[in-house]
Amino acid sequence: MKTVYWDVDKNVDDDHIYPQVKEAAELLINNEVVAFPTETVYGLGANACSNEATAKIFAAKGRPSDNPLIVHIADQQQLQQLVEQIPSQADKLMTAFWPGPLTLIFKKKQGVLADNVTAGLETVAIRMPDHPLALQLIRASQLPLAAPSANRSGKPSPTSAKHVLDDLDGQVAGILDGGETGVGVESTVVDCTTEIPVILRPGGITKEELEAVVGEVLLDPALKNVNERPKSPGMKYKHYAPNAPMILLDGSREWIQQQINDERAQGKKVGLLTTEEDASFYEADTILPCGSRLDLTTVAHSLYDVLRAFNDMKVEVIFSEVFPYEGVGLAVMNRLEKAASHQWRKQKES
Known part of the structure; x- marks a missing residue:
């Protein structure tokens, strides 16, 4: 399959539907799959009402069949067509955060x-x-679009059209290039079918921001306990992993440097994911700063780009600093833990 690549003006005019968007919409109407930018990561979209179309998403990504897809809409009318009811908690969250990096779980309308x-x-x-561009594409196709991240399953999510091309060239009908994404990690997923909303996946909207709108919000226990069965089926799978094995390091800078030295003494080429503040302290084969510890939104924004960059460096092991489980740090650590397959080393207390 030849993948069509559309480079669209980054300064999108809402009053003007670009011809590239119309071409992409026609492919979607014909049950093809098209990658497009969102504010979080690039999504791989298809008609959410067509089994033929959505099957192509699973095939292109190599995605397990028990991993549900997030449906993207452009207005409230589309929502009414897809769900049985809108709980009051969901209504408050939509008012506060839509459009934005927040996914809500509803009871679906049958058929x-x-x-x-x-x-x-x-x-x-x-x-x-x-x-x-995402909203234009949904409106132009007049379809709700099922759209997981536009990458091969298990690999770091794409934050640029080049990432999509690297993973899926020849596997999808088209890629709509709208520049780099902003948030950098996927949307927060909140189950609104329970009395108290539950975060199934941390993301661009923090727990603290949600609670400011609706009061108490719970975390799925599986987010902190790897032995718990996650409520969201897709959360049980390995995600975001670079090619080399990754290990999270929790300790002082001096202790982290010793871990690096020990691996290099064994002849291994070592990469380190760190922050702008700490990068100059360390010595390793490849050191990649991933934003600032003083502003974890910058870490979230750069995370997938840095994980992909390690693949080009041909390192044999990747170490990563860790971050607080607060604010967007919860989403960052969720991605890092999955990228590392929950492999940790912690400094012993003296």
Whole structure:
């Protein structure tokens, strides 16, 4: 398959539908898959109401069939067509954060969505992206778009069209290049079918921000205990992993440097994910700063780009500093733990 690549003016005019967007919409109407930018990462979109179309998402990504897809919409009318009801907590969250990096779980309306979108569940995950090209594409196609991240399953999510091309060239019908994404990590996923909302995946909207709107919000226990069964099926899979094995290091800078030295003494080429503040302290084969510890949104923004960059450096092991489980740090650590397959080393207390 030849993948069509559209480079679109980054300064999108909401009053003007670009011809490239119209071409991409036609492919979607014809049950093809198209990658497009959102404010979080690039998504791989297809008609959420067509089993034929959504099956192509799973095939292109190599995605397990029990991993549900998030449906992207452009307005409230589309939401009404897809869900049984809108709980009051969900309504408050939509008012506060849509469009934006927040996915909400609803009871699905029967007989509307493709079966594989919800993986046999009675619920559906829906969000309204905060990116003008994404919204234009949804409106131009007049379809709700099922759209997971536009990468091969298990690999770091794409924050640029080049990342998508590297992973999926020849596997998808088209890629709509709208520049680099902003948030850098995926949307927060919140289950609104329970009395108290539950975060199933941390992301661009923090727990603290959610609680400021609706009061108490719970965390799925599986987010902190790897032995717990996650409520969201997709959360049990390995994600975001670079090619080399990754290990999280929790300790002083001096202790981290010793871990690096020990690996290099064994002849291994070592990479280190660190911050702008700490980069000059360390010695390793490849040192990649990933934002500032003083502003973890910068770490989230750079994370996937840095994980992919290690692949080009041909390192044999990657060490990473760790971050507080607060604010967007919760999302950063969730991604790092999955990228490292929960492999940790912790400095012993003296």
